[in-house]
Amino acid sequence: MPSTSTTNEPLDETLAEHLQALGVACEPCNPEAADHPRVSVPQLPGWEPVPADLFPNAYHVLVNPSHREQEWVPNVVLIHGRLTAPVDAEALLSCGGADSRALPEWHEYVVSREPHQGHPSTFIQGSYTVNGRAFAATNRYVVSSAGSSQFLTQLTVTIFQSQAEELDVDVVIFNSALNITMG
Numbered sequence: 001m002p003s004t005s006t007t008n009e010p011l012d013e014t015l016a017e018h019l020q021a022l023g024v025a026c027e028p029c030n031p032e033a034a035d036h037p038r039v040s041v042p043q044l045p046g047w048e049p050v051p052a053d054l055f056p057n058a059y060h061v062l063v064n065p066s067h068r069e070q071e072w073v074p075n076v077v078l079i080h081g082r083l084t085a086p087v088d089a090e091a092l093l094s095c096g097g098a099d100s101r102a103l104p105e106w107h108e109y110v111v112s113r114e115p116h117q118g119h120p121s122t123f124i125q126g127s128y129t130v131n132g133r134a135f136a137a138t139n140r141y142v143v144s145s146a147g148s149s150q151f152l153t154q155l156t157v158t159i160f161q162s163q164a165e166e167l168d169v170d171v172v173i174f175n176s177a178l179n180i181t182m183g
Helices: 015-022 089-093 161-176
Strands: 026-028 038-040 060-063 075-083 107-112 121-130 133-146 149-160 179-181
Touching: 015 089, 038 075, 089 133, 133 161, 149 161
Parallel strands: none
Antiparallel strands: 026 075, 038 179, 060 075, 075 149, 107 121, 121 133, 133 149
16 A cells, blocks of 8 residues: 655645636547557456446446445446646646545545656545445546646545455555556
8 A cells, every 4th residue: 555645735626626727628538549648457356347338438447246235346447538738737636635535424544645657646545434335445546648648547446345354455456556558
């Protein structure tokens, strides 16, 4: 797990609000196109890809059906998009925790601003409760550049809190093995 750090003061606005205030959009990248950095996570045993048409704005989604509870499955959601204008990556990433902090009964355990594969990054780990069901979640945001374009990548891993010990290694692998390949 990344180490805890507080290199930048977190902002209360979400990433989406920050981008909107700047007049910048994040346009989803097509995994089949070659005009952007490639992003990927490993497909670990027990995790299955979800058909792309079910989550059209996601770059890649994995679920773990063997850990299904009450019609919900642990999931990994990878979102990758091109920013329509240049932004200050550090200012944008300062907003990374606001989405998580807005979740009901959010308890934050780790916040890190350590770079990921040499790119500016924010990592947030915590838990939240919805309708009496406790979840553990991690979010990693990375800003990368290729040519004159910037890209925002978000990796979210969500599991039941009750499965945290059993799936902890998978969560660590997904977060540490997020791969961003330039060009």
